[in-house]
Amino acid sequence: MNNKGKIPVYSLHNFSIPERQGRQYQVEVFDANRHFQVEYPHRHDFFEVLFLYKGSGVHVIDNNRYPIKPPCVFFLSPGQAHKLEISSDIEGFIYIFTPEFYLINKNNQNRLIELPFFYTIEQDNPPILLSDNDDVSFFYRLFKKGVTIADKQDHVSIELLRSILDTILTFCDSIYPNREVLNNRGKGHLLVKQFYQLVEQNIRNNYSVAQYAGLLAVTPNHLTQTIKLLTNRTSTEIIKSKQILEIKRLLVHSNLSVTEIAHYMNYIDQSYFTKFFKRETGVTPLVYRGQSMK
16 A cells, blocks of 8 residues: 555645745645655645656546646646656646635635646546647746746735746646637536535535535536536435545545545444445455555
8 A cells, every 4th residue: 555544634734844934835846856745646635736847657636546747738727636657757747735825816706626636526637738849938937937936925926926927827727739629618517617626625524415505506417517518417416426436535545444434434334334435346345445556
């Protein structure tokens, strides 16, 4: 197993040198000589954009494995479990940030979850593969400028860093492969992503569809109809799939026993927990764990 106990959750301060403690952002060089050590896999409580222009390896996000084929850009949303297996010659940049940092001056407080690569409806996170040399050069210059001014704490520098981040995200949005399809989904698409975000944040609370609808200020029927229209699944099916995803994360990425995972997920009856998992996946939790570790 990779970790003792639950999957560790890191905040920005875990990635910060002493001089940068307390900041809501970090932008820096990403290579094999980074200044901190973290356990893999782990989660973040912040957003991440990882731009790689050299090297190779594999990026595991939740249950998906993505080959690292630079130049490419990866994205992570809060709560996702990920693991990097990288070559010693890896080179790139990373921008990590809290929603508060990015949204502080935004009239649209839903901007982050409107982006197609955060809290994805498809529950996958393939990277953007950059094929245009001008795009690669543009990204490099943006991140390089961010690194250059990252240690400055005057108002102008912080606003510039926020503008650089906005440019990075907006440009990624413009070249994201499924952007044309996403544009045609309108407000319903946003509601579905808000629902996904809430389920991710409350996965252990076992909320009902009605409770999630209340949090979203819509009727349960409207929520279910919108989700069915855009995902071809019901609200209940999505809640179950998120629960199964979280259980799989814990089975693969932690040393918790099946009993401990059931307790952590607030299942009082372990027998029901095991039957639920087998019904949804076709195998018991122990069998799934064994298969995943081969």
